[in-house]
Amino acid sequence: MTILERINQPPSRIGSAALYDWDELVQDDRVHRLIYTDPAIFTAEMTHIFAGTWVYLAHESEIPHDDDYITRRLGLRPLIIVRDHNGKIRALYNRCTHRGTTLCRWDKGNAKSFQCPYHGWNFLNTGKLRGVPWPDGYACDFRDPKYNIAQVPRVESYRGFIFGTLNLDAPPLRQWLGPIAKPIDQWLDRNPGGKVVVCEANRLKFKGNWKLAYDNSGDGYHVVYSHRSLLETENRLADEGNKGMAYYRSSPDSAPMYVQYMGNGHHFKDKRPNLNQRPGGLWAIESPHPGMEHYEAEFRRRYGARADDLLDLAGSEPVNINVFPNLSLLGNHIQVFEPISVEETNAIWYGTRIVDETGELGDAVDEINALRMRTQEGFPNFGEVDDVANFEQIQRGLQCIEDEWVYMHRGLGIPDRVRTHDDGTITAPATDEVFMREYIKEWKRLMKARPNLAIQREP
Ligand code: FES
Ligand SMILES: [Fe+2]
DSSP, rough: HHHHHTTTTSTTTTTTTOOOHHHBBBBBSEEEEEHHHHHHHHHHHHHTTTTTOOOEEEEEEGSSTEEEEEEETTTTEEEEEEOTTTTTTEEEESSTTTTOOOSSSEEEEEEEEEEOOOTTTTEETOOOEEEEGGGGGOSOTSSGGGGSOBSSSSEEEEEEEEEESSSSSOOOHHHGGGHHHHHHHHHTTGGGOOOOOOEEEEEESSSSSSSHHHHHTTTOOSHHHHTTHHHHHHSSSSSSSOOTTGSSOOGGGSSOOOOEEEETTEEEEEEEGGGGOSSHHHHHHHHHHOOOOHHHHHHHHHHHGHHHHHHHSSSSEEEEEETTTTTEETTEEEEEEEEEEEEEEEEEEEEEEOOOOTTTTHHHHHHHHHHHHHHHHHHHHHHHHHHHHHHHHHHTTOTTTTOOEEOOOOOTTTTTTEOOOOTSEEEETTTOOOOHHHHHHHHHHHHSSOOOEEEBOOO
């Protein structure tokens, strides 16, 4: 038995029911504050969640060519996501097999090999050790695979989104995505060629637990209160007052939008039914951007009858597609949550642009992408900060040790409000917390499980 296997054996602090009873911590209507504040639970999450299930790592468009790489994380493990010289996508541990330092200190680049900055060991981008300086000083055989870089044994993509897990018993990625794949497909298929390319990001860091962001990702209850200033900004120029998230304002639970739990921790907020389904209907609710009227007028002059359809490609799709535990697709953005510690998290908002491989958009594609970048200046700048302020204040509030419970019971126990469908998905009005109750059950299942974790090395 390895040291790792030994420390993961019960009764460890985490495995020991004497210390934590997961059913006590996560109940039907509430969760215990410890799941957000306890460093030992966070440590356990780094294996049970951020290794024990599929985790979003990167997008294929970030490494389009052979030998392209980008550095990312799986939980706290630093990774190099690389498209090796045979085009295979790998998730290498960014860790030298000699003394353990990170091998790659850049965010991204193109490299056939990685040379360790410490003593110069050199590795091919397949992870195989290529050579070490002054090998005469070693008696060992460096062909032993133990000197090759460790890597994530299972890396799979779904339509450009790259996921990885260390859990050999996890179901195939597509099966694990289940019904959440459908809104992902729709989010992509509204674009020419069914694609997006990931651009640079707005990067925020907040002093709070990562689950506070995932709890919030489908929360329709907070919008008019937390985002009041944004709603006012979005609607300050419009006569109708129907811009941006205005559909939350009067009676969100009787609006056609809904929240849907999709299984395996994934959930979906669909606000598209609120929209006027006509060409230009999406663009019509886009909130004002600096210079927008002039830009739009010029766009309409140039593209005439096509303008409405083209402008819709720039508008923010009114969905929140949340893939447990760390990925959200919303508007035109891809949001990724990166835990840093029990009380610190990165919330990164990548912009996306569309591509026009068939030439159907002509020179409009650059204009559309310019407008899409302006949408990056909307919610990611002026909405996310409201949410992040709440997450930090929750983390503070949860320091009240004796006040133990956090409630997520909105909608629970009201007849006919929450509906379970034949495919197992669950729908409810937009402000319900059913998605929180359901995803945290999946969290609990994973925390109780003993995942079959492994790494892999080139032979
Ligand atoms: S730590 Fe990498 S070569 Fe020594
Ligand atoms: Fe919010």
